[in-house]
Amino acid sequence: MADKCEIVDSCPFFEIFGTAKSRLKKEYVEKICNDKSKCKRIGYVNVNEKKPPDNMSPTGRLF
Numbered sequence: 191m192a193d194k195c196e197i198v199d200s201c202p203f204f205e206i207f208g209t210a211k212s213r214l215k216k217e218y219v220e221k222i223c224n225d226k227s228k229c230k231r232i233g234y235v236n237v238n239e240k241k242p243p244d245n246m247s248p249t250g251r252l253f
């Protein structure tokens with residue numbers, strides 16, 4: 191079962207690139223944050239043991 195991310199409202203990426211109602215945020219939340227196992231930001235933390243850059247998107251793209 192998909193595990194929803196609990197930090198959507200405080201995620202550093204969305205603080206920079208997604209206002210609460212923006213289409214960008216809505217699409218990422220639907221496609222990735224509602225199943226956080228898909229998030230490259232979380233994957234980055236697990237592999238590198240440090241925070242990803244704030245401008246790294248949930249798909250791993252640097253904005």
Ligand code: SF4
Pocket residue numbers: 195196197198199201202203222223224226229230231232247248
């Ligand atoms: S981008 Fe990743 S870390 Fe940020 S809210 Fe979505 S699932 Fe969570």
